[in-house]
Amino acid sequence: MKAFSTLLDTLVYTTSRNRKLALIAAYLRETPDPDRGWALAALTGELDFPAVKSSTIRNLMKERVDPVLWTLSRDFVGDTAETASLLWPESDAVEDDPANLSETVDALAGLNRTTAPKELPRLLDRLDANGRFALIKLATGGMRIGVSARLAKTAFAQAFDVSVDEVEEYWHALEPPYSDLFAWAADGSEPPDVTGRPRFRPFMLAHPLEETVVDLEDYAAEWKWDGIRIQLVRVTDAEGSAQTRLYSRSGDDISATFPELLDVLPVDAVLDGELLVRGTAQGGEEGGAASFNALQQRLGRKTVSKKMLAEAPAFVRLYDALIVDDNDLREHAWTHRRDALEALMPRLPDSHFDISQLVEARDFDHLAEIREGARDDAIEGLMLKRRDSPYIAGRKVGLWYKWKRDPLLIDAVLMYAQRGSGKRSSFYSDYTFGCWDGDPDAGGELLPVGKAYSGFTDAELKKLDRLVRRTTLNRFGPVREVERTLVFEVAFDSVHSSKRHKSGLAMRFPRIHRIRWDKPVHEADRIDALKALVKD
């Protein structure tokens, strides 16, 4: 446990990516099985101890520390695990090396809702502040130490000199503590046997087009749909039973959220597409897709009601075919894969699948014109794909480009600010802004219309933070209400009606486009201007 908590602590303070990789790689080489496997699982966010939640920790703390002092401390530190590790009463039971990582994992896995509040304090009492931090991070998940799952896998690949894409391909078919994976990479054993098990293949991603101009001889254009990018995988094992899995862009298994897609793929395949829902608000000529707002209602759910399945059924608009039957097509050119996908379509039920149509244009200027004219709300922009591009994991320059629609803009007034978390824990970095519900010079008032926490530089953040502190009117825990003095030009992708907000509106992906230090607040936009942009 000591080695693991030292690793976490050092990682927190290491900014260089290369040094992080070197630290993790050294740990993975030097630590015996199964500890290193558990550590890898922790770093990649694969561990889950359902009996220990952030609230479990909070409740333990509130039995030991005054609740007000706890809340003030938590707000300042910006991280529950760290706050708890610092405030936990120092015990006489601290041991030099209390337990190794796998014993700790076993102890955590053995907890249930009833035993956790009794057993956790005993585990915490044996540790110093660093150890407590590591234990709580481990138990509650979500490390937030500046290490992504991808970085941890890259470090693994580096430690044992194997390819990270190969690691990614085995990853989803394996379970912590990954003894097969270590045996293969570290000891030269046979690769893990993953046949017959569904697994995720890393997505091919696109660069923003920006100022680039491409020749349509070399590039095909298709719409970029505004849903969620998914990978649908079906495999049949040796006994002949087929399993289908749905993976999100980050490789999370989201099958349970969309059960209607799990028994409709009649062939073994790995397909890349956009998940959309059908809705009353129909799209343009491509048809069928409701706005992202409708899809949003279905995201992040562990169970789905019948009503929801009926009202907003999901379907997949296919972009690409990675594997069809037993043929791995990834090495082949995009044109070849597109042909394979088109050939596959008749075998798929149109209730749940359609194909993303190509956009035909005479030349690039014509394409730009078509993009400008696209008013279907389910269209986020255009994709440009090199016709000879193989399907390669990640973002490779020159192969695929995304060309998003220009964002919508409004001027809104800063009303509330909230402290951020993590690196921004001491800064007021989340801003709620509002628009006027009537003429500001005739009694009109500001109503909050959205919240943004990106789109400004670090220098601007400091300036905004100072403004918030200087112009605070009221404090509500971590939130401050400020004097109405500042106008933001806010960019957003779309706006929808919403019952959740007083203004009746919800913006999609709002971000600060420009800070209008110069603009008087009464010149900010009215709610009516925003309402005119609503598309549901």
Add this chain to the structure above:
Amino acid sequence: MAATAKAEHSTDRNHHEGRGAGKPGRALYVVPFVTAPFSWIRPEPWGVHVVPADCWIDPGRAVDRALVTHGHADHARGGHGETVATPETLAIMALRYRTGIEDESGEMPSKATPIEYGETIRLAGGVDATYIPAGHVLGSAQILLEHAGERVVITGDYKRRPDPTCAPFEVAPCDIFITEATFGLPVFTHPPIEEEMAKLLGALGENPEQCVLVGAYALGKAQRVIAELRAAGHHAPIYLHGAMEKMCRLYEEHGVDLGELRLVSDHTKDDMRGSVVVAPPSALNDRWSRRLPDPTTAMASGWMRVRQRARQRNVELPLVISDHADWNELTATIDEVNPAETWITHGREEALLRWCQLGQRRARALAMVGREDEDE
């Protein structure tokens, strides 16, 4: 000021020792004050006003007469008609603001009145001021004010840990204790400085080809880190950022031994391998540091207790070294001083206020502007 039971003793300071008195049922017997107690001391956003003497404690704007606790910029500033402070603080202010120094025409626009620790001066309106060591930085003082039998202590910034560069804090009993609360959250407990020195020297030993760049505020923290390194047996030359030099010399002139100090600008990269370099925090991520041999970035500050704070500054080696009282010291000091009322000037005042309430202590937060920790 809520009236309490013994109204006939309203001008007696004992009256204020009945914390949590003022039970509603007794209000019937209360005679209104003719003069409210402590009306002579009035907190304003830019400083504490001593009304009968018409002078200010640590004012944030230029005034005719200022009593200054210590030399940090959020407490001391230039432009006052007269500044009353310890000789060390006045020396620091002379360096920074030309306080007490004649201008070209032979005039002294900013007069300096020195007062030694333990010495009392009589101000206008019958107010006595005594300067008591605060243990924060060289010359730092708490100011005890006495008037009409009432005692008020303003701590300025203070710490309780031993510091080889300044006189240690002394407890002064009083009726109103006006305290700082920079580290007024229970998450702040400063570890023993020996542990932090061991971390620093450990990092130095591990990487003999590199240097350790320590960010430390130019007044106080830098000299304390250097003096503690010497105390830990590190006698090699220590390299300084140019902005540190004058203050280090001033400390030496006041009898603080800092060993051999060299300026970074006089030396090559190779000279500095395996050495400690001390620079102001603002220079840590600055282009200036490119002249150093592959520095490990350290920062000496109480904020380093919180990981995300260290990350914000790209600090690789956080050293939890503070010149302020930590949470336990803030609360223990209030218990020791045992005032009738605690006023909290700046920092995390909400938490300290809460602690006072939990202990049935009367307290209020003064909304002081412009007070920040010097490391921020």
